[in-house]
Amino acid sequence: MFILRGQRKIRIKRYTETQQCCPNCKTFDLQVNVYKDYFHLFFIPFFPTGVKSSSMYCYHCSSFIRFDSLQHEYEKKTRIPFWLYSGLLLVGCLIVTIVVAANIDAKEERIFVQHPQAGDVYTIRDDKGGKLRYFFLKVNSIQGDSVFTLHSNLEYSRYISKPQSKDFFVEDEELVFTKAELLQMLDKGEISSVKR
Ligand SMILES: [Zn+2]
Known part of the structure; x- marks a missing residue:
């Protein structure tokens, strides 16, 4: 440039x-x-x-x-x-703005994970097995402390903010997490973003 x-x-x-x-x-x-x-x-x-x-x-x-x-x-x-x-x-103002905005986002995501709602979509970052992949989980229902989610049909090699249009959530394969497990995943960076 x-x-x-x-x-x-x-x-x-x-x-x-x-x-x-x-x-x-x-x-x-x-x-x-x-x-x-x-x-x-x-x-x-x-x-x-x-x-x-x-x-x-x-x-x-x-x-x-x-x-x-x-x-x-x-x-x-x-x-x-x-x-x-x-x-x-x-430049200083710009950096402060970005940091503050990122902080607000992080706080909001934490609240979303602590109090999940049906329809929330998590971007999951998984690097187990030495291969980095991303996929999505959608909260399907909540029963007490259990959060029932559906995973996306596709996996992605890099972070994207939302599933591709041809992707869909697999209806017959529910994955169950406790709220504490989800919070742990957020803290470890396994949940990279939360959309409500
Ligand atoms: Zn003069």
Whole structure:
């Protein structure tokens, strides 16, 4: 994939200098611009890099001048704007959102397994015998602590979120689990997802 990235420079602050006159024309009409380099991805600033720099310009005689010590003072007192970290903040927010969403999903699945309802569908991950396979179990009925399930007709070599359209639940082969067994299977990752 082509990733557009690199370093750019941006002006982060503009000052008007009133104490110092222009060495060329002796008027008090100087402007100081402070710049900062930053790293960007697709033009979104990710984080600042390098040191600050500045330029000084006289509006009266239209010339750029250098006044190292003064410019250095301006560079020092200029704070780096937080939006230069936009990309990092964005990625951080995204990660937090994903983690929170995954947590909510996991909590919800746990509640579903603790209190099963007819029609709940579990994706089962089975790697016994050295061969990874996935299949589905559908809760058919619940009697006390026993949960009667039907298994899908097909097995899958990789995780899918729902059975294929040609798949079906085999009616005459009920598998019975206790609620505690199902919870254990969830904790071990043998139940990889629960759909209600
Ligand atoms: Zn000047």
